[in-house]
Amino acid sequence: MRMPLLLLAAVLGGTALVPAAADLPAAPATAPVRGPIVQMFQWPWDSIAQECTSFLGPKGFGAVQVSPPQEHVVLADAGYPWYQDYQPVSYQLRSRRGNREQFAAMVQTCNAAGVQIYADAVVNHMSGTGSAGSGPGSGGSSYSKYDYPGVYSDADFHGCRRDIANYDDKWEVRNCELVGLADLATESEYVRNTEIAYLNDLVGLGVSGFRVDGVKHLPPEDVGAIFGALQDVPGTGAKPYVFQEVIADGTTTAGEYAGNGDVTEFAYYGTVANAFKNGSLAGLANLPDQMPLPSEQAVVFIDNHDTQRSSPTLTYKDGVAYDLAVAFELAYPYGTPQLISSFAFDNPDAGPPAAADGTTEAAGCDNSAWVCEHRRTIIAGMAGFHAAVQDAELTGWWDNGNGQIAFGRGDAGFVVINREGGELSQAFQTSLPAGTYCNVMTGELSGGSCTGDAVEVGGDGKFTATVAANSGVALHAGAKLG
Incomplete structure (x- = not known):
């Protein structure tokens, strides 16, 4: 992530101790679905359920990545920006997109339509300095930075309580604060077990996988301990699929995290999006040779919610050049393709279409406020192409x-x-x-x-x-x- 539940005692009480790293099961490599993953960015739960049944399932999409489902800060004075959802205040399932019952119904409906649900998991941090005094949270919980009653207290956070200043210092990247967000001590058994309980709660509702936010700010062993301890997805006998957001640089490599599951390959976005923006495609012939990660461990994208705002090489605003880049992503045999379906914006901080109280309005492709990239003719057709060709060379x-x-x-x-x-x-x-x-x-x-x-x-x-x-x-x- 880049940006400017209270757990029931019964849930926590039933959490097993974190196993030793050597005992952790290997996470599945490559998404266990035929069609692509589509990030339905900021879509409410009821709208996703309808879209799974009416379009995503029939058109061959394999999974939906949903925005973080946990309770988050509510930043009314900032106009309810998109990034408030990435500042947890508890792990109860009540966000601006809906409540627990709506979330559970959405998961069940999408699974029945042949579309898996992958939740965006925020495990590195809680709320930030910028949200101080803005409470309560989206579920009504009171909180302050470093104090989340019934969930975490001051001792559950790292002692480096300042922003990361030196990204060349790996310790600082993993222990200091990302833009003022309270940095959880994920090496702590209590923190790990609390997060495992939350994630297992989602798995118990039928969630099939997780996109893990801000992974470069977590040691690989912490990610492995938390996500390697998850229970099987009900009715499948399989562990949840895990893919990790790692914005690699000279200090942190994507390969450091590959043992925990798949990793987002930002080099792909840079290479392919630039080629289609500039119109020079011949250099993509041997694309795997240009990528740091092997195909079976890479999740690839042309844009996501961060790059749309921070470094928009290609987005929905670029018309057919964007559509053709996504078509290539779905056709060329490298990585697991991740698409996005987003809302229109001019202000990079803007949140989704919302009611006066900040709750998200119903999403639908007959409303121009929702871009619905996944329904564009080229992209929708290529989702079926991807499902049809699978492992063909x-x-x-x-x-x-x-x-x-x-x-x-x-x-x-x-x-x-x-x-x-x-x-x-x-x-x-x-x-x-x-x-x-x-x-x-x-x-x-x-x-x-x-x-x-x-x-x-x-x-x-x-x-x-x-x-x-x-x-x-x-x-x-x-x-x-x-």
Whole structure:
């Protein structure tokens, strides 16, 4: 994260002691879903439930990353900014997006639609200096910095009570305060067990995984002890999927945390987003060789809620260039793709559309205040492409040395992307079986016909197409007529 529950006694009382690091089970590597993860940033629980049933499940999305579900500060004087949700004051499930009952119903509904829920977990810190005196929290809890009645007291926080000044000092990064946020002593057995109880509460409701916020500010062994001690997801026999936000630098590497689960690969966002912004795509041919993490441990993205605001190389505001970059992310076989569906903003601190008391209004794609990137034609079509090609190998890479590329995914799919200002017209060699395919960048297979363009692949695996400027063609076996 970058930005300017009270637990029931019965829950805490039933928490097992933290096991030794050597005894921790290995976290699953790569997301256990076919479709991509989509971060439904700041969407309320009822709206996510509806979207899982009406769109995300049917279109092949695999999981939703939801915003932090725990009670948080309420910053009315600052206009209820987005980042208030990343300042916990307790672990009860009552945020501006809904209450415990609504959260549980959303998880159940999405799971039934074939869409897993991954919760954004804030375990490094509690509230900050900037929220002092703003209480109560979103669930009505009273608190002050370093004192959260029934949860944490002064002794549960690190003694370095100043902002991180030197990011070259790993001790300081992990023990001092990130922009004034009370830094939890996660090496403490009590703190670990309190967080494990909260996370297991979410797992018990059917949450299948976690995105872990601000991981570079935590020692790897603390992350491993907390998330390695989680119970199995009900009905699966599997541990929750874990992916960790690590903004690597010269002091902290993503690889330090790979033993705990997957890691967000910020180098990918820099490389791919810049290539599509500049229109020079040929250099992406050997993308894995440019990445610090192996594919099976990387979670990749074109933008997320932080980069949209702090370093917006490409966002929804960039139109088709953004859509094509996401299409590439969903087509090229590197990493687990994470998308975002966000709300429109001009002020980087602005929160989501809200009522007068700061509670989030219902999200919906018929309201222009919600961007709904996941419903854009190219992105929605490529979610199904990603689900269809899965582990098929990269084949037949072609490029013109600049902004036009094409490649296959074995005999399961084929993609052409034209990021240049002129048409691309030629024959393409694929490994696809002969037949008529829907170009899922322009529509879908519905009722036995294509709602967008149709492409004929011959018996030799070739097809000829004229690809307009800043557009593409994507064919896969799941969108083949007949």
